[in-house]
Amino acid sequence: MNNVIIVEFALYFIVIIGIGYLTSRTKMSHSVFLLGGKKLPGWALAFSERATGESAWLLLGFTGFVFTTGLAGIWVAAGIALGIIFSWLVLAKKFMHETDKHKVLTLPDYLAVNFGAKANIIRWVSSILIASFFMFYVGAQLAGAGKLFFTSFEMDKTLGIVLATIVVLAIAFFGGFISVVWTDMIQSIMMLITLCVLPVVALIYIGTHDLSITQSLATAGDSFNSWFGGTTGFALGILFFNNFSWFFGYLGGQPQLSARFMALKNEKEAKQGISVAIIWTIMAYTGAFLIGIAAIAMYNQGSFTDVETILPHMILDLMPPWIAGILLSGILAAIITTANSQLMVVTSSVSEDIIHKALGMNLSDNQLLWVSKITILVSGLVGMVIALTSDSLLYLIVSWAWAGVGCTLSPAILMTFFWKRYSGTGVIATIISGFIFTVLWISTPLDSIITSRFSTFFIAAFFGILFSLLFPDKQPTKE
Template identity: 80%
Template sequence: MNNIIIVEFILYFIVIIAIAYMASRTKMSHSVFLLGGKQLPGWALAFSERATGESAWLLLGFTGFVFVTGLSGIWVAIGIATGIIFAWLVLTRRFREEADKYNVLTLPDYLAIKFQAKANIIRWLISILIASFFMFYVGAQLAGAGKLFLTTFHMNETTGIIIATAVIMATAYFGGFLSVVWTDMIQSIMMLLTLVFLPIVALIYIGSNDLSISTSLVTAGEGFDSWMGGVTGFAIGVLFFNNFSWFFGYLGGQPQLSARFMALKNDREAKQGITVAIIWTLLAYAGAFIIGLAAIAMYQQGSFSDVETVLPHMILDLMPPWIAGILLAGIMAAIITTANSQLMVVTSSVSEDIIHKTLGMKLTDRQMVTLSRIIILAVGIVGMIIALTSESLLYLVVSWAWAGVGGTLSPAILMTFFWKKYSSSGLIATVVSGFVFTVLWISTPLDGIITSRFSTFFIAAIFGILFSFLLPDKKEQTG
């Protein structure tokens, strides 16, 4: 079996690297390298945004989470789907118009130009925030690659992480944003194929083997068969907010997702993107949730030393080798799409926001592209080291990054878009408080009670509002 799957993986790697290389043959200015130069269709950007937004977390982390929690895991899916739909319906047009109006390539640069009184401080703070959390985000994806190689090929995790790092760096290095989006599109379809096809096969297997999901939920453990996890009173609210709280990170604060909104050409392309993104989200999360429930019927609790390997185990158990290879490549696609997008976000923050805008280094377009490629290699190596040296769970690490970046920048974006009294001091207070409180929160037992994905959003928003009233800008902000 492994030989067939290995061949399919090799072919998959060759195809996406070839696509990335072909994209690199486009005339490559720095703006094209970082944001595509408004050359990409809306449907391609939507596929890319969805693949980037979900990552190995959806296929490995969320399916494993449902396997060990049962029906109450639905609130995670509902929170995320609601956030995605809100962002596409409400925020895409504003992001596109603002990016055009201020001629910006990155989210930090946009906020810095909007609040020019403290532009350089804002660029530094947001760039540090993004780099700090996204390095671990990249590391989490690479750790997921190691788990996939271990489960599929019984390969040493270190070897799997190194192979994945090389492919991820190559796809970002060659063509920057263009190659990332086009390879994302292919990989997004592969992810969706895995999440739609596998649950159908799993349900057929359950029916033909006289198994029952409802009976298995009852016997799996306390609360598995309850939509509220079997808790009552105040604990219901805690469970709901902890699971639903992924919603808050989608409200404009994830720069790797917002970059796709900023890259849209016009309203027509945006409408294409909205349709594709919503359909993809509903199909993918329904599929992932059903996979987790099906796994409860197929396997006993405690069957896996790492529950985040449930999905690859199910694929290997249910599928013939040639189909298994395609579906397993869908998991690898999820890892690669997110990791290379994270590399691009960190790279753009360092090259555009810090070196170009803040430090004012005068480099040609060609030199800026070369610099960005060097940064991609450096960030990729650091991410690989994090994956090799840390014992990380995908669900937890991505959750923390979601809080630190999304929970911090989402209130900043919403107030920038919709509240005229939001000030540069308020923005700085939002970023600093979000960063500090996320780190403090996840370092204490508080995160086990109320997740930082929820607390960070509201703490950052409160500090932003307070300091905007205490220290208003003397002049009206630009625009």
């Protein structure tokens, strides 16, 4: 182990937990714990939303995907970037206004209050959907931490997962949403530094060591040097939709991202957030794509037993220890921000949507606050167990969760926003069909042909429209 990197990791842990503790000293109510009480600036929420949205998937999963795919990997970045830009330009202000109008704290509760007759059923099915997939999502982040510690220090992955779990739980437990957003903001900047500095250094290395990206792409595989993966006709359409399909999960259905929109204070703060989020997205995805392409020139295919460790390997190979420690901390930052935010989503679904609203338990504000904190601890430990017992790849787990939650709830949100004939039965049909078809789809070879991210969105939308027309609300319940 390199002592310099170990010291920098230790300092990083201390600083992040310290920020979480200091921000937790805000006077805390249940609503402030879950959504910040409309006290956070738009630029901080934008940094937090971006760090939350990308996670270890961007730094480990996407860079590894580009390394094994080549130029065609650009369509994943394009789909995601357009989805992020659309969500901020079109949906962020809508979420802000709807939250103020209905006084809600969670995405399931927003869906529920618009369809009063079916409100509790909607809360139950949406909360079960979120909890089911997000436990695996949290586990994927913690598994990413284990990979990082193993690659950086040859540390036992189990110990790495346990350490990351402790930090994640400490931040979320202390101050809830406010602590998570402020630590996210710091970590979002760290992620951006890693994604912008490393490709520049890698390209300089390639240029000074007489390596050729063009030649490496040509020799890596038949399709690596083609923007469309060497496909034509129907196969080209499948490749495009499979890679571009991440777009559909950004259309309002990711509760950990939509919470940042709901927490916006006013139009001015929303405009700040839009600018920060779009700039961050363009810089981060350009950097991540270039890292994957540069890795093709630097390493042979088959050089790694796990391609999702390419980025930390590149950092250790190219950087002096004191810089490597900072950049590796950027990967850890991505893991912690997303795991924190996902824990907050699960917590809010349990304490607000189920215990407070669906079950109607008469608890004081302080009791609800402690229910949320206990839920954080339990959910974090479950996520840790999943990380310790699963060998699944980050890219695949996040892809499935993206379909199961984002591509299921996105059509529900869009139709609630923009279609007056959408009914409570239609919402329930959207959520149940999205859940069932995602599980069925990923359990069959169909997912390798057409990704569940694409199929789930349109299947859930189809059933939502069909059941809304067949079973309209007798009296309009949404304004």
